[in-house]
Amino acid sequence: MFCRLACVILLSRKRPNMRNWLLRQAIVTEQFRDLIAKPGERHLVFGGTRAGKSSWIDWEMRAIQDERPDCMQLLIDSKPRFRAEKERMLLNVRARRNCQWRYQHWQKGPILPNSVLVDIWADHPFRGLWHDPGEIAVMQSGDSGDWKRMLELLMFFARAQVTGRERHITADEVLDFYGRTTWSLSNKNDVFYLVARSGGERAIGETLGSQRVKGLPILIRNMFSRITLFHLTENSDMAYLRDNGIDDVKSPDGDYVFRQWVKQPGGLVSQPVTGKLALPEWYLNQLAST
Numbered sequence: 001m002f003c004r005l006a007c008v009i010l011l012s013r014k015r016p017n018m019r020n021w022l023l024r025q026a027i028v029t030e031q032f033r034d035l036i037a038k039p040g041e042r043h044l045v046f047g048g049t050r051a052g053k054s055s056w057i058d059w060e061m062r063a064i065q066d067e068r069p070d071c072m073q074l075l076i077d078s079k080p081r082f083r084a085e086k087e088r089m090l091l092n093v094r095a096r097r098n099c100q101w102r103y104q105h106w107q108k109g110p111i112l113p114n115s116v117l118v119d120i121w122a123d124h125p126f127r128g129l130w131h132d133p134g135e136i137a138v139m140q141s142g143d144s145g146d147w148k149r150m151l152e153l154l155m156f157f158a159r160a161q162v163t164g165r166e167r168h169i170t171a172d173e174v175l176d177f178y179g180r181t182t183w184s185l186s187n188k189n190d191v192f193y194l195v196a197r198s199g200g201e202r203a204i205g206e207t208l209g210s211q212r213v214k215g216l217p218i219l220i221r222n223m224f225s226r227i228t229l230f231h232l233t234e235n236s237d238m239a240y241l242r243d244n245g246i247d248d249v250k251s252p253d254g255d256y257v258f259r260q261w262v263k264q265p266g267g268l269v270s271q272p273v274t275g276k277l278a279l280p281e282w283y284l285n286q287l288a289s290t
């Protein structure tokens with residue numbers, strides 16, 4: 001039996017002006033709130049291609065934004081897939097302007113509400129960000145030449161001394177950063193590992209999406225506090241999850257169905273919750289179906 005999770009948005013497609021406003025008022029159900037990363041958590045989202053990982057991750061960011069607007073969220077989007085809503089103005093870093101022109105050659109797609117595109121090559125890329133409650137900063141490039149810079153900025157973000165505010169990093173395709181030539185292969189540059197190791201105490205959490213379990217460093221896999229699993233086909237991936245303490249691992253069946261386990265502080269893994277995210281129609285209409 002699936003518990004049906006609804007991201008209920010009362011949205012009329014006939015009233016486009018209402019859309020943006022309602023987007024910000026996203027009412028995410030209590031059931032879904034229970035399944036999102038809590039402050040300082042390490043959340044791994046696995047599943048085969050087109051299984052529903054990125055949509056889940058998108059809604060997790062929205063739910064964190066809605067529930068914990070004080071949280072400084074940073075998305076690292078290497079595909080790239082997500083559309084930021086605004087960008088920073090050059091002279092007044094607190095001011096924002098619309099940045100949809102940057103996506104004019106993309107296929108249609110949903111805009112991440114209250115998000116700001118980071119100018120990764122600026123001298124001070126994070127200056128002026130996260131003053132607005134719930135603002136999500138988006139570092140975005142499909143060019144592997146930019147990824148080292150993005151990882152360096154991510155490290156700066158993770159190492160910064162921030163007191164009294166939660167931070168959360170989201171990487172939709174984390175395996176992009178563990179290729180043979182990338183920066184994070186060295187442990188001392190591995191920001192995802194750094195956050196996994198010490199983030200809990202410093203209130204920095206992370207959500208890492210990946211098509212495969214294999215390839216993600218074992219140290220990161222071991223430190224998860226929450227795993228959401230969509231359909232996975234490779235037996236070897238299942239074996240890795242079993243090695244990481246999920247004895248009853250079984251890939252969920254059915255379109256966009258997930259299974260989620262939570263690791264208790266003592267190391268005990270919970271019984272899985274099985275469900276399917278019921279996404280609003282206006283959102284699905286903006287996604288490519290193939």
Ligand SMILES: Nc1ncnc2c1ncn2[C@@H]1O[C@H](COP(=O)(O)OP(=O)(O)OP(=O)(O)O)[C@@H](O)[C@H]1O
Nearest residue numbers: 048049050051052053054055256277279287288289
């Ligand atoms: N919960 C859902 N309900 C209905 N349709 C969904 C749901 N989640 C995803 N989809 C559909 O499946 C498509 C693929 O979803 P998504 O991009 O989230 O998958 P993915 O696992 O991230 O894929 P990839 O591995 O290619 O990145 C979406 O474009 C959408 O059409």
Ligand SMILES: [Mg+2]
Nearest residue numbers: 053054055172
């Ligand atoms: Mg994806």
